Amino acid sequence: MVLPTSNPTKSYWVEAAESSLRDFRSSDDLPKETDVVIVGSGYAGASTAYWIHKYTEKAAQQPQIVLLEARDICGAATGRNGGQLRPHAYSRYPPWSERFGSQGAMELIRHEMAHLPAFKELADEEGITEEICLRFGETFDAAMTEEAWTRLEGAYQAMRKDHGDDNDVVRTCRTIEDASHAEEFTQMKGALAAVVHPTGQVWPYKFVHALLRIVLETGNLNLQAHTPAMNVSERDADGWITVGTDRGNIRAKAVVHTTNRFTSHLLPEFSNLIIPDKATLAAIKAPAGFVKHTGAQHWDSSVNNYHLQLPPPYNTIILGGARQFLVHRPEDCFLNDEEDKQVAGVADFFKSWPASDVVSWPGLGPAELGKNVDEGGCWTGVDSSSADSFPFVGPVPNRDGNFIAAGFSGHGMPRILLSAAHITPLILESLGVEFSQPVLVAPFPPLPKPFHATFERIEKLQSTSITAKGASYRESCAESAKKPFCNDERIRKSLGLV
Ligand SMILES: Cc1cc2nc3c(=O)[nH]c(=O)nc-3n(C[C@H](O)[C@H](O)[C@H](O)COP(=O)(O)OP(=O)(O)OC[C@H]3O[C@@H](n4cnc5c(N)ncnc54)[C@H](O)[C@@H]3O)c2cc1C
CATH class of the missing domain: 3.50.50.60 (FAD/NAD(P)-binding domain)
Structure with missing residues (x-):
């Protein structure tokens, strides 16, 4: 059952x-x-x-x-969920074109991109744009390592190479290749470069x-x-x-x-x-309009964070990912249905994120959650993973x-x-x-x-084989868990190791 x-x-x-x-x-x-x-x-x-x-x-x-x-x-x-109405505009191009050819991959991307005007038109027609906090803008994939940039830029260039710069989707994507502009645009400390494309956000x-x-x-x-x-x-x-x-x-x-x-x-x-995949998010109090663009940080192909900020009067940042932490806890994620349980220690990781990762964040200590941890400040969610x-x-x-x-x-x-x-x-x-x-x-x-x-x-x-999928997931987490970006002091502290 x-x-x-x-x-x-x-x-x-x-x-x-x-x-x-x-x-x-x-x-x-x-x-x-x-x-x-x-x-x-x-x-x-x-x-x-x-x-x-x-x-x-x-x-x-x-x-x-x-x-x-x-x-x-x-x-x-x-x-x-994370509230990100964020199409895979380019990042899945290599695996999708390998499986379905260049036109098949573009068909998948266009279907996702079409959700931006579809949401806009539906919300306009029903007069619910403000009520559902629907916003459109640009989002970024920030490369926090050379490894991440090789993958992200590689995906963008592969799409450009197959479809040319006149393609309607290619035209909407761009890269920021120098670190100081990447940091300024993304507001992420230490961003090396970024790919930017259109997106939406909503209160699902x-x-x-x-x-x-x-x-x-x-x-x-x-x-x-x-x-x-x-x-x-x-x-x-x-x-x-x-x-x-x-x-x-x-x-x-x-x-x-x-x-x-x-x-x-x-x-x-x-x-x-259709099998379970559990994730966790947090709501963080922030000054109104602090986050300029929704986005994601990437270290390797499975280690990331993603965030957006809600408009006033909420102003809260919704932060997900926490993969630097969760690669140490694979049993709390993939194949886990325990939506009634928090992931122990992850709230501390989330609270440490603004001071550690965000440029010009006011304050150096742990951030305040939008609600108490167990009252909506930090939560888990089980989604499907399709075979x-x-x-x-x-x-x-x-x-x-x-x-x-x-x-x-x-x-x-x-x-x-x-x-x-x-x-x-x-x-x-x-x-x-x-x-x-x-x-x-x-x-x-x-x-x-x-x-x-x-x-x-x-x-x-x-x-x-679900067993094989579970084993491969644990292996990939174990690989990432050895890397320095999954072992800094604040992560080890949240994990209770120091
Ligand atoms: C933590 C988390 C973060 C995510 N972040 C994002 C994001 O930022 N962007 C994004 O695009 N996607 C995100 N997703 C994925 C996205 O939330 C899902 O793809 C989407 O919400 C699925 O919608 P759904 O209606 O299929 O499923 P659900 O919202 O899960 O709805 C299915 C419903 O069926 C009910 N149900 C199940 N069985 C029965 C039954 N037998 N009888 C009656 N009711 C039943 C369940 O209770 C549930 O309410 C995230 C998911 C999670 C868990």
């Missing part, structure tokens, strides 16, 4: 949002029957509900939706709650917090699929699985395909009436909105209802091929 823990650490995003939808139930009893059951109220589930609304708002009749959530609404990865939990509020207002959504789906039947002779919960059964014509790491609870064929690094999106093979959008592998913000837009017409076609493509979706690229949840892909990945 793979269900979310019921008592997760508290995340700043959830605690500071104080949303009235947090534990929302539309009705005391579950409806007995509906058109669509969506399982999971994170970004993927909420976007699917939103797109069903948008695709059918001009139709004579709209489908009825029940959305079941095991925890509080949006209480898992989307309510616990507020975004999801805003989408759900919009759909609730139509009267076509029944939202149910604290109601895990325990099982899903095959379609019966009358066309119904039964979703079982501890509060009763619901019959539906279609079921959408937006359950992220927990997908295999209802779909066991995903047991080896081949790509999400599974589309109809579920051999399960008539079931659809999936899950497995976004720690990088869902610039992938999920348009993935949900891809499955929505498929769901509506299966229901046989009238629908039309909303103007919002029309200009955006189709789902990249590696995302499709085909029978062949799923079958091939059944042989994935």
